[in-house]
Amino acid sequence: MNRLAVASGSAALVAALVTTGVALAGDDSDAVELYRTDLPPLATIDGVEISGGAYGSSLFPVPGSPDEYYGITDRGPNVDGPNDVKVEPIPDFTPAIGRFKLVDGKAELESTIPLRAADGTPYSGRLNSEASTGETIVDRDGKPLDPDPNGYDPEGLVALPDGTFWISDEYGPFITHFGADGRAIERVSPFNGGLPAELAHRAPNQGMEGLTVTPDGRTLVGMMQSALQQPDLAVEQDEVTVTRIVTYDLATKATHEHVYLLDDPKDNEGAVSEITALSSTEFVVDERDGDLGPGAHKKLFKIDLTGATDVQGRDVDGKSIEAHVGTKNTADAEKALDEAGIKPVSKDLFLDLDALITEAGVFNHDKIEGVAVRDGGRTVVISNGSDFGIDGVTNDTPPYQLKPKMLPDGTQDDGEFLKIDMTKLNG
Structure with a gap:
């Protein structure tokens, strides 16, 4: 089990950090680095800025770039x-991919790719007409916004070496293949048989929160944010x-489904925000609450699908x-599953983000949503969901x-990236 030992020598290292992204002391001064976005606001409405740096819903390394x-x-x-x-x-907002370069404490936005339908029609953030969440969305004047067949709420991102992307969302859940120009190529969902039918029971705004691809490029692996709202669920x-993990073979279109056990969500109020691949069977999962630290539930877990039961379409009595x-x-959930002959994915603590952030005094965000790994997990980069700097x-x-979304230090929330050298934190 790979743990961050804040009580050991790593505490002194992390405590040495300053908010410029540079550590001041020790041979491990580059172990943790903070990178800030500094982008013009999308709009300023009655003196409240709507942040332009909100690209942290998911994170994926640019293939071939360090x-x-x-x-x-x-x-x-x-x-x-x-x-x-x-x-x-901003009713006409179009969800978009952003390409960032991390350098000298800055997350520099190099280019954007707006998402579009195959015919070029821009995607929107409105409710999807095929899979409504039951919400009512209005503009600032209170006018209802009609559902849109191109309504999309992106949450998981995969970038392939051929320049195309796979993106999962919360509305469907859908997984859509986009070209390098942002145009949709194909879509799989519970409604067209591409994904397990039971995923249509996702709770509103708790769809496929995480998406990754195995290092061999063969299999997409998606993860639901929380438990399905099954028709027979009485709690x-x-x-x-x-909650559930789904694998999707890009060549054969075959799917498999496995159980993941959240870390006591009744007490921790946690859910999944990201999954990223270490190997064809091992992954890092971001599990978090919506609170600021210290004392928040924000942890990365290393999981392994080896030996986990395929539960697609399965019930228990x-x-x-x-x-x-x-x-x-x-613990009791695992026993109940064992009695039913179901083995969930194995799970061990990889990194206690709340402990790290508390010691560092930086990156204290309520929503840690993006996680990318390099070098087999030796380097981890995380990003925050800033809610565009607004909060009601x-x-x-x-x-x-x-109302602006303010952080404890008195600044308005905006996009940031934190790079972590795991070998130095655990060395």
Whole structure:
């Protein structure tokens, strides 16, 4: 098990960091580096800036480049409004991929690739007309925004050596293949038989949060954010311990499905934000809550699919796996699965991000969403979901006034990247 021992020598190293991304002392001064985006706002509305640096929903190394990464936005700026509505202050926002170079403490945006349909129609962040979440989305004036067949909420990103991309989303869940120009090539989903049918029971806005590809380029591996909202589930969905991993063979289109046990979500309020491949069977999973540290649940786990049961289409005595396990703690959930003949993926702590961030005094974000690895996991880069720097509205009637999302240090949340040299932290 690979753990960050903050109580050991690594604590002194991490504590030496300053917010420029440069460590001041010791031979391991490059073990942790912070890179900030510094991009113009998308808009300024009544004095509140909407950040232009919100590309942290997922992260993937640029193939063939040692210091470049692709990031991606989610569906766009949106906040909770009164009466359970979502307010989108920029209704024509198009989700996009961003290519970043990490250098001298800066995350430099080199290019963007807006997502589009095959005919060139821009994607939007509106509800998808094929797979609604049940939300009502309005603009700042309170006008409802119609669902869109090209509505997409990107969350997982894979960049292939041929220049194309696979991107998963929360609405479907969908996994869509995009060309190098951002045009859609093909899409797989629970609705067209490309993905297991049970994934259509995803909870609203808790779809396929993570996506990666095995190093041999043969298999996509996607991960649901949390438990499925199965029809027979009689408990709170976000407290259920089970979530699912799906593999998709790019050549044969065959799928397999495995169980992942969250780390006591009833207590930790955690869910999955990312999965990234170490090998054809081993992966790093980002499990987090929505709180700021210290004391937040933000951990990376190393998992192994070897020997895990394929549960696609499977139930337990007529009940869904989610209903069978319910809100049991992780240890009891594993026992319940064992009694049913189901083996989940194995799971060990890889890195305690909250401990690292607390000691460093940098990168204290509520949403750590992107994780990329290099060199077999010796280098880890993480990114935050900044919510475009906005966090709700200040009034109950339109036109809605936006509230900035502020960090404990008094600054507005924006996109950042943190590079971690695991060999030095654990050395």
